[in-house]
């Protein structure tokens with residue numbers, strides 16, 4: 001039987017894919033003109049002049065800051081958020097929205113019982129901003145670029161395709177995502193996260209969601225379809241040997257940094273194997289859900305970083321809780337998540353609180 005929110009779920013999947021696939025080359029070329037080589041996208045659209053590419057790239061590099069010098073936003077964040085919200089509003093005019101860039105512009109983040117979409121258009125904006133684009137007139141020009149040895153190797157492989165044509169070569173830190181959560185009666189119903197560079201879709205559904213909704217992890221870029229459920233060998237109950245993920249959060253004042261580093265130190269003293277920072281809260285949480293890490297904690301993330309990922313982790317069998325050890329509060333700007341309750345509790349007990357306030361009080 002079809003459940004009440006299945007149409008919403010399908011729309012979230014469509015829009016996450018659409019938004020995610022348009023972001024990197026949005027300013028460069030239509031998708032039809034590009035191809036993947038060894039994880040790098042080479043764009044050589046017919047009829048597109050270098051001047052247009054160059055102009056678009058320089059426009060795209062406009063970066064602004066929000067709450068701190070490390071809290072970044074680009075034109076693309078706004079474009080993607082507007083695209084997602086306008087499409088959703090067309091289909092579901094009575095629904096409410098909590099979205100990162102609207103909140104940054106002053107919109108209130110209040111979760112009411114109404115159906116509410118919770119959206120992060122680009123999670124990992126700092127990674128997104130730090131990509132480099134190399135514009136080349138031809139293969140010879142690129143070869144003479146001494147700082148790009150890896151590019152040269154790839155170009156050699158594609159020589160026949162690229163010879164005599166202008167092209168653009170992008171390097172990027174590969175953790176950038178689109179995240180869409182959906183809540184009704186203040187309960188999370190489903191979550192959809194699209195890993196833009198791996199072209200991988202993570203989905204999860206809440207207890208009330210219909211069974212027809214697909215849950216799991218799929219790679220639409222490779223046309224694999226839904227082949228792999230998020231199933232995890234959760235089990236580590238001790239911090240020793242754990243691989244723990246975290247994110248720095250936007251505040252960079254000395255007192256906050258001291259607490260951040262001392263929290264890491266506490267986990268390393270407890271013999272955690274490693275503590276990693278990848279620049280995207282949502283994808284770090286997806287790594288936990290997929291079994292690649294044992295735990296995650298953070299102070300300073302937001303409800304749009306947490307909503308979709310919480311459903312995905314819970315459905316995979318993991319625990320998501322408050323850093324006090326109590327139930328998760330989506331608006332509290334802090335979280336601990338792990339494969340087992342024991343692990344989540346140990347981490348919560350080890351952490352010193354970093355105060356970030358609440359999303360619904362800003």
Ligand code: IPD
Nearest residue numbers: 123124125247249279280281301
């Ligand atoms: C941020 C990233 C970052 C984390 C912040 C998030 P954004 O999201 O996930 O790694 O430290 O707490 O808000 O700004 O890239 O969407």
